[in-house]
Amino acid sequence: MDPVWLAIAFAFGLLVKLIGLPPLVGYLIAGFTLKYFGAATDELIQTISELGITLLLFTIGLKLRIKDLLHKEVWGGSSIHMLLTTALIGIILLIISYSSLSLFADFGWKQALVIGFALSFSSTIYAVKMLEEKSELKSAYGVLSIGILIIQDIFAVFYIVLVAGKLPSIWALALPVLFVLIRPILLIILDKIGHGEILVLYGFFLALVVGAELFNLVGLKADLGALIVGILISKHKKAKELADSLMNFKDIFLIGFFLSIGLLGLPTLQMLIVAILLAITINFKVILYFLVLTRFKVRARTSLFTSLTLANFSEFGLIVASIAVAKNMISSDWLVTIAISVALTFIISSPLNSKAHKIYSNVKEHLRKFETQKRLIYDKTFDIDGAEILVFGMGKLGVSVYNQLNQNYGRKVLGLDYNYDVVQRLKKEGKNIQQDDAADNEFWENIFESSDHKQVKLIMLCMNDHKSNVFAIEQLKSTSYMGSIAAIARYEDERNQLKNMNIDAVYDIYSEAGYGFANHVCSSIDIGCATRNPL
The missing domain is CATH 1.20.1530.20 (Na+/H+ antiporter like fold)
Incomplete structure (x- = not known):
């Protein structure tokens, strides 16, 4: 393969990504451009x-x-x-x-x-x-x-x-x-x-x-x-x-x-x-x-x-x-x-x-x-059943957050994930989990049309997809929700965007992981050191 092909594919892929389209569109254009020449x-x-x-x-x-x-x-x-x-x-x-x-x-x-x-x-x-x-x-x-x-x-x-x-x-x-x-x-x-x-x-x-x-x-x-x-x-x-x-x-x-x-x-x-x-x-x-x-x-x-x-x-x-x-x-x-x-x-x-x-x-x-009156079992929206803390995204980080909060607040903590398999597995472990999606408009509508939303004090967004976290925050900002919002970020630009949305806390996964690891080691070994949160 000619190195020029790689350069053209990269150039068009980067160009379309900068204007908000998936890079694959650029690769298609690159193919037609190469054919033209x-x-x-x-x-x-x-x-x-x-x-x-x-x-x-x-x-x-x-x-x-x-x-x-x-x-x-x-x-x-x-x-x-x-x-x-x-x-x-x-x-x-x-x-x-x-x-x-x-x-x-x-x-x-x-x-x-x-x-x-x-x-x-x-x-x-x-x-x-x-x-x-x-x-x-x-x-x-x-x-x-x-x-x-x-x-x-x-x-x-x-x-x-x-x-x-x-x-x-x-x-x-x-x-x-x-x-x-x-x-x-x-x-x-x-x-x-x-x-x-x-x-x-x-x-x-x-x-x-x-x-x-x-x-x-x-x-x-x-x-x-x-x-x-x-x-x-x-x-x-x-x-x-x-x-x-x-x-x-x-x-x-x-x-x-x-x-x-x-x-x-x-x-x-x-x-x-x-x-x-x-x-x-x-x-x-x-x-x-x-x-x-x-x-x-x-x-x-x-x-x-x-x-x-x-x-x-x-x-x-x-x-x-x-x-x-x-x-x-x-x-x-x-x-x-x-x-x-x-x-x-x-x-x-x-x-x-x-x-x-x-x-x-x-x-x-x-x-x-x-829509029909009946819904598929995996495609329903549910109420939050009296929960005061909602944790979205039950990956490794989300489960860790849930476990920590559950020790202090018990059934007041509700974990949510859109993956049916994940939800069923965590339910078998005895966790208070429901299948729902923070990027689902209807979920938020169901909550804020009921009286349940008044008791929600904290919403933690631990989803891997940054766009879903942003969309969920936009949904919350457009409602009467008065509680706190926290979200995770992997990169500096994501962290800055979340901070500009004026939420209460942004958790930088990589920076905070180092802080948590140092704290854990110091408390376990007891060498008398103290760590300070970099954020």
Whole structure:
């Protein structure tokens, strides 16, 4: 790879980040820029791209529960949405085909359905990147989004088998038995392997060899194998550490994917016009997601956030289109057109996801009219049941804060987290925990519409996502809440922003950790030293 490519990718990634968009939008623009100056995709870019996708699906598997895929709103919502989207986009394309655009020469309903099916997929890569940046991968809408995407991935596998005529080997039937046999061995190795680079290498081995290569050998989709191997070891105590250790590698490799989309080709004017028209249909896709999910008893907020997360076309759409081109079902010009439309939807979707909370705040009254009377058990808001201290974000820091306060105030302390698994685990430990989200407008409305809010004296925001902490503070500032607010910060700019919001206390994780460690050592060893809080 030419070093100039890296420089251009970095420059555009930095530029779009400075204007408030995710860097991946910059990588897409970099790809088109390189193509404009005559660059072409090469084997290295494709290899890097495939590595990124494989690691992405492996890390998704590490965080996935099989039962999440069995919910009706996941498999039912995904299936119905794909059917409706395929039909709707197909009809729109048939209408456009009556124009004089040469791209629609010899265009009929078969071509319309193939392209409609290709565009019914939403991007796994984009969605996971967005959810990880907002630390909301395990939120109600994050889990729902990932579940829908995996069901779509399964549809892609069926398509490849049926249309490409690529039947798996008979040995594919032996894979379930093989995985049952080797799973205990894989877990024992994970127990013994320790930390550091050997853990990272083991992650690569699991994703690329045990998962992707085994599936590839028997004629199955390689990255689906990585996903399944991730699921196999997802319950291990080191699963999260393994996923975290692979995150930066995955993100770097995925830059190759976004560059490769831009390098697919430059459009003619007609292709660009059609690509823009296709990108506009993303509005219908969002509306259909929202309507379908609310019929499955998902509340309006979760339905909207899921819809915005999935408001894009997918890399799998390009795979579907490339197979269709190979089978002479559509012309090769459509592959470039679809690639442009995929890139455009990424650009459109990015600011929508960044402003999702504010969008919902502005239109929530209208959206709630579509809700059903009954709610899903994991998608409800709860009251605070007489608590006086609320601790949001039950990660390691949040749990530590809760335990310390609980010693002095008992049941007056309530811990809250949006992760259903975390809530259930901590409840089993006897902690006073509820599932809710500090970035949820409806949670605050429920509290401040009741008399419970008058007794709340302290709210502690311990969430990893700085934007969620900021949004929660903005919600509190807009209400009649008179108690104290404290929040955590990891970086100096975050700390300054929180202080400018005039909250009562800002906890700098790294500075305060040193203070706490020194205090603990001095009190334990009793050498007579005294520490002074640096803040």
